Amino acid sequence: MLLKYYNAHRENYQQAGLDSSGTDTGNAGVTGPQTQSGIAPFAEVKEQLTQDYETDSYNSMITQRADSASVHVNAGVLAAIQLS
Numbered sequence: 001m002l003l004k005y006y007n008a009h010r011e012n013y014q015q016a017g018l019d020s021s022g023t024d025t026g027n028a029g030v031t032g033p034q035t036q037s038g039i040a041p042f043a044e045v046k047e048q049l050t051q052d053y054e055t056d057s058y059n060s061m062i063t064q065r066a067d068s069a070s071v072h073v074n075a076g077v078l079a080a081i082q083l084s
Contacts, residue, residue, distance in 0.1 A: 005053045006042050012052075013045040014038050 006013070015038050042049070 002046070002049055002053055003042065005056075006045070006049050009052070010039045013040045013048070015040045015044075
């Protein structure tokens with residue numbers, strides 16, 4: 001499931017020193033192999049992926065439950081509240 005999440009959100013995981021377009025953001029003059037897309041490998045971002053996946057799953061569950069919640073207004077209680 002985590003790999004599936006990674007594949008769906010790859011653009012959110014850029015390699016250090018590269019921006020979202022794959023442009024070097026601070027390693028001018030550094031030579032060596034560069035990835036074309038700038039996307040960090042799964043193993044390198046696995047810990048962050050786990051946290052993001054859990055956060056997204058939790059937020060999705062909360063949103064779903066809030067959307068399906070029924071709200072009942074007790075007019076008598078509401079009327080008794082004094083606002084100043």
